[in-house]
Amino acid sequence: xxxxxxxxxxxxxxGLGPGGPEWLTREAADALAQASDLVGYGPYLDRVxxxxxxxxxxxxNRVEIERARHALGLAARGQIVALVSGGDPGIFAMxxxxxxxxxxxxxxxxxxxxxxxxxxxxxxxxxxxxxxPLGHDFCTISLSxxxxxxxxxxxxxxxxxxxxxxxxxxxxxxRARPSQIHEAFALLRELxxxxxxxxxxxxxxxxxxxxxxxxxxxxxPSMADMSTLVLIGSxxxxxxxxxxxxxPWLYTPRLYGGGR
Amino acid sequence: xxxxxxxxxxxxxxGLGPGGPEWLTREAADALAQASDLVGYGPYLDRVxxxxxxxxxxxxNRVEIERARHALGLAARGQIVALVSGGDPGIFAMxxxxxxxxxxxxxxxxxxxxxxxxxxxxxxxxxxxxxxPLGHDFCTISLSxxxxxxxxxxxxxxxxxxxxxxxxxxxxxxRARPSQIHEAFALLRELxxxxxxxxxxxxxxxxxxxxxxxxxxxxxPSMADMSTLVLIGSxxxxxxxxxxxxxPWLYTPRLYGGGR
Numbered sequence: 098x099x100x101x102x103x104x105x106x107x108x109x110x111x112g113l114g115p116g117g118p119e120w121l122t123r124e125a126a127d128a129l130a131q132a133s134d135l136v137g138y139g140p141y142l143d144r145v146x147x148x149x150x151x152x153x154x155x156x157x158n159r160v161e162i163e164r165a166r167h168a169l170g171l172a173a174r175g176q177i178v179a180l181v182s183g184g185d186p187g188i189f190a191m192x193x194x195x196x197x198x199x200x201x202x203x204x205x206x207x208x209x210x211x212x213x214x215x216x217x218x219x220x221x222x223x224x225x226x227x228x229x230p231l232g233h234d235f236c237t238i239s240l241s242x243x244x245x246x247x248x249x250x251x252x253x254x255x256x257x258x259x260x261x262x263x264x265x266x267x268x269x270x271x272r273a274r275p276s277q278i279h280e281a282f283a284l285l286r287e288l289x290x291x292x293x294x295x296x297x298x299x300x301x302x303x304x305x306x307x308x309x310x311x312x313x314x315x316x317x318p319s320m321a322d323m324s325t326l327v328l329i330g331s332x333x334x335x336x337x338x339x340x341x342x343x344x345p346w347l348y349t350p351r352l353y354g355g356g357r
Numbered sequence: 358x359x360x361x362x363x364x365x366x367x368x369x370x371x372g373l374g375p376g377g378p379e380w381l382t383r384e385a386a387d388a389l390a391q392a393s394d395l396v397g398y399g400p401y402l403d404r405v406x407x408x409x410x411x412x413x414x415x416x417x418n419r420v421e422i423e424r425a426r427h428a429l430g431l432a433a434r435g436q437i438v439a440l441v442s443g444g445d446p447g448i449f450a451m452x453x454x455x456x457x458x459x460x461x462x463x464x465x466x467x468x469x470x471x472x473x474x475x476x477x478x479x480x481x482x483x484x485x486x487x488x489x490p491l492g493h494d495f496c497t498i499s500l501s502x503x504x505x506x507x508x509x510x511x512x513x514x515x516x517x518x519x520x521x522x523x524x525x526x527x528x529x530x531x532r533a534r535p536s537q538i539h540e541a542f543a544l545l546r547e548l549x550x551x552x553x554x555x556x557x558x559x560x561x562x563x564x565x566x567x568x569x570x571x572x573x574x575x576x577x578p579s580m581a582d583m584s585t586l587v588l589i590g591s592x593x594x595x596x597x598x599x600x601x602x603x604x605p606w607l608y609t610p611r612l613y614g615g616g617r
Contacts (some may be wrong), residue, residue, distance in 0.1 A: 114382070118383060119382065119384035119387075120382050120383070120384060121383055122381060122382055123378060123383075123386075127379075157530070166594040169442055185481050186485075187481055187491050187492065188492075189492070189493075191608055192485075192488070192489035192492060193492025193608055193609060193611045194611065195487040196489050196606055196610070196613070197608075197610050199597060199606070199613075200597050207599050208496070208600045211606075213485035213486075213488070214486070215380065215481040215482055217445075218383065219514075221475040221476075222475055224452075224473070225446075225447055225452075225473035225474065225475040228452070228456055229446075229447050229473065230447075231447050231497075232448075232449070233453065233505075234496070234497060234498045234499060234513055236494065236495065236517075236522060237494060237495055237496070237497075239494060244611045244612050245493075245612065246613065249613050252521075253494055253520040253522065254521075255520075256520030257496075257518075257520065258521045259512075259516045260496075260513040260516030261512075262516075271384065274516035285423075294371065295429065327578040337459060337467075340468045345612075346459070346471075348429050348451060348452070348453055348456035348457075350453055350457050351449075351454065351504045352457075352505065353505030353509050355503065
């Protein structure tokens with residue numbers, strides 16, 4: 098199914114994974130090689146090897162739905178388009194924007210051959226570096242309130258605390274709205290234990306990669322920027338010491354209630 | 358960091374992704390080539406190419422912590438061990454079992470060089486085939502009650518409904534406990550809309566791949582077996598028709614409340 102070639106145009110929504118090329122899947126690498134046109138936000142396109150004969154459509158704005166429409170338009174004109182996305186396009190990335198554009202766009206676009214190519218998402222790369230914090234039930238919440246009201250975010254954080262989920266926070270802060278992550282921590286501090294482990298995983302897989310472990314009580318939320326994935330443990334998430342001077346592992350056991 | 362070679366033994370916890378080789382990352386492929394020893398459950402090891410000089414330790418039982426101990430023991434004796442895991446080892450797979458084994462095991466194991474290599478998890482492959490159902494906030498719950506009491510599962514399902522998360526259910530049923538998924542649907546039917554989209558994604562990426570779309574009211578939970586990923590939409594998750602005779606796309610928009 099995935100090896101089928103396009104005979105007319107089509108749209109491949111390609112997940113690059115976070116950081117470097119080591120997390121690219123074989124399917125994604127093949128799609129990038131096969132495409133006639135690459136569409137993407139500049140910093141993502143910069144991560145893709147240049148090939149003769151491929152046309153690059155670099156977007157320098159962050160409006161994802163415009164990029165999605167551009168890619169759909171090219172595919173409708175017969176091009177084989179790779180729309181590149183960081184992480185997994187299906188998780189807070191380009192895939193949903195494409196289907197929004199499809200729903201509101203030209204009826205002919207509905208007949209296009211569209212494929213989503215999954216990738217490693219930021220929370221998975223962060224979890225791998227940390228140990229296994231997502232080893233048990235978890236939830237994934239975007240703190241961006243460009244796209245939903247804060248009341249919905251707050252309701253979801255409260256439910257996540259009540260369910261004792263491990264919580265992965267995407268888009269924790271930006272220059273335009275630095276207060277969100279502070280409000281999220283204030284809310285969670287009322288509902289979860291002070292010693293709950295917290296991790297800030299910044300720019301995982303890139304040269305500026307940085308991981309900070311803390312607790313819910315003592316963590317400084319202002320450490321989080323838009324390239325940071327914030328993980329907040331469940332009541333079971335724990336530290337596991339390694340050798341002296343080495344950051345301990347962080348993991349959530351599969352068993353609930355401490356029995357092992 | 359990831360290109361560093363082992364000088365003594367070490368343990369690589371390798372995610373194969375679901376299904377075929379197309380979802381293997383470059384890092385995972387390199388690890389499988391580099392290892393002196395492969396440890397894994399038979400069906401996963403069968404997916405790894407054979408190489409001369411590599412020793413295979415095939416486990417035919419499902420007790421993950423025993424496999425983890427075996428792999429740690431080999432690494433402690435100086436072998437370069439790839440412990441293979443389906444999907445992403447960090448999501449309901451082998452990584453948490455390794456850290457459990459490390460916590461309860463020989464103190465010398467704490468000094469071992471251990472690395473988790475993330476992979477595409479089943480929910481991501483299923484989401485990619487379906488469209489973008491995980492395009493907004495979601496939670497991920499294992500229905501296995503081998504490892505936690507049903508009361509915890511029920512509490513998490515209730516909170517997930519209250520938070521209006523998209524819900525990904527792993528390990529929905531087995532021959533030993535066929536009733537879990539029925540109880541989960543009964544609970545969710547009291548809390549969520551009858552028209553909520555539901556998807557059963559079975560054996561994604563394998564020759565027996567099968568996807569069934571339904572609604573919460575009319576879905577038959579007995580369709581789910583241990584190789585099925587069950588996705589239950591949020592109030593925003595919707596179908597997007599394609600050409601006649603083609604399964605509609607399933608996606609969750611990034612915006613909350615229908616504004617676009």
